[in-house]
Amino acid sequence: MSETRNIDAxxxxxxxxAVWHETDEHRRRDAIAALWVPDGQHYVGERAARGYEALEARIRGSHEKTSGMTATGSALSRMPGCCVTSSPFYWEMLPADxxxxxxxxxxxxxVDAEGRILVDYQFVPARP
Incomplete structure (x- = not known):
């Protein structure tokens, strides 16, 4: 059993x-690869994305719909598992001005022991 590296939530x-705000497609792809494992998954409602190409399409589509918006995230306490960590956080989206x-x-x-996302579950709307 591998030991989970100390990951700052x-x-x-x-x-x-930051990935969801990146406008440069090359930097966004690099950020996705740095943040998710190659077959990483993202779920929101009935929609699902798996792998870098699908994650890129999902994030690009969201960015196009919310251009000019900003979002902030507030991490909650981590829940350690045997070799993965669950890292929940709330986010808010606001107009830039x-x-x-x-x-x-x-x-x-x-996330895995290296802090890369295995599965991302998004619940909208949510309030802290």
């Missing part, structure tokens, strides 16, 4: 949110 949440919250969500990320 807020850093993981910040990196996750306003304090008005337009959307909220809850992410539950299951």
């Amino acid at each position: 807020q850093t993981l949440a910040d990196r996750y949110v 306003s304090e008005t919250v337009l959307a909220t969500g809850l992410e539950i990320l299951t």
Whole structure:
């Protein structure tokens, strides 16, 4: 059984949110590869994405719909498992020029011992 590396939950949440804001397609692909395992999964409602290409399409589509918005993430306590860690966090989406919250969500990320996302469950809407 491998030992889970000490993963800072807020850093993981910040990196996750940054991927969803990256506008440069090459940097976004690199960030996805650095954050998810090659067959990483993302679920929201009935939609699912698996692997880098599907994750890129999902993130690009979301970015196109929410252009001009900003999001912030607030990490919650981690729940250690045998060789994976669950790292949940809430996020809020706001217009870049306003304090008005337009959307909220809850992410539950299951990560490997290196801190890369295995499975990402997104729940929208959510409130802390």
